[in-house]
Amino acid sequence: MTHKWPMVTGLALALLALAAGLAVGTTPYESWHLAARWTARVGFSVFLLTYLASSLHRLSPAPWSRALARDRRWWGLGFAASHSVHLVALVAAVMLDPEPRTFASLVPGGLAYLFILAMALTSSNTAMRALGRNWKRLHTVGIHVIWLIYMLAYAKRIPVPETRAIGLVMTTLALAALLIRVLAYRRRVMPAFA
Template identity: 30%
Template structure:
């Protein structure tokens, strides 16, 4: 069991920020040192997408973990983790636009017709944009009760992120099934709360 006093410590947020930055540092090192294997573009697209989804799952887990383990202090980190989700997914999108599409609409149209799962991934990123832009105290004050409604976009966003992974699977569905089960387990407690509110 995690000690709640550790979660409230002043160094907890800087430590989490450093921890969340490590995958990006590893990715940058792999690019600079040419350590991304024989197909660096494919590796770069894959690794940035994987980390984006992993952070998405961690951020999505905070609310149920708070309820299951009685750790209200976990919510201190929700905003930071959410912004890291947006960051890693945006890096993933930037890599795709640069190395797969070459910022060329004709190439993009051809790729989208051959790889429709990209549309699901892009739609997920679009839904994250208002979440990222409103993840500040000023937006909370301005939107008031509507702030929570805006942040309900996280549900279709994580669903589309899973669809993006599952749709492109060609051989083993293991990762897609595991991710889907994790999302389902994390969503069920929220569904109960929604029903109780109604």
């Protein structure tokens, strides 16, 4: 039970972001859009901890990175919990939006949620044993699909003046996270050159 705190943290932070968005907005439309935006940012933060856990430990072995890697499953479940809150806010925001979304615009997020669900449902030792090597494939592909969707979602904000700053910051964080993973992978496959 002591290692489950990352899951509770992810959920609590998302609920706080949801409540803040709903409290700050002056109309239901604005409130739900703020809630969706802020819960997505919380989810991205929790996602980055999950995405980088083992890489940070490989590159910088220390008690803090060992604890992060040890609790990676719970950070992943924390991300799934926080993004479930985001889904509620997003659905409400989309329903209040006067311009309906196209089916094509919903595909990337839908794909991400399919992977989030599949990874959450298989985040157990029993699932690992049952899936064998396919467990690693699912989680590796899934985490990179989610990373790509986040990165593209933030990168598309860069050309728009009102969202350029957040787009630049979040895209940079996503690319830096990928670079850290690549460096950790290189250290793992070429330890003699590390």
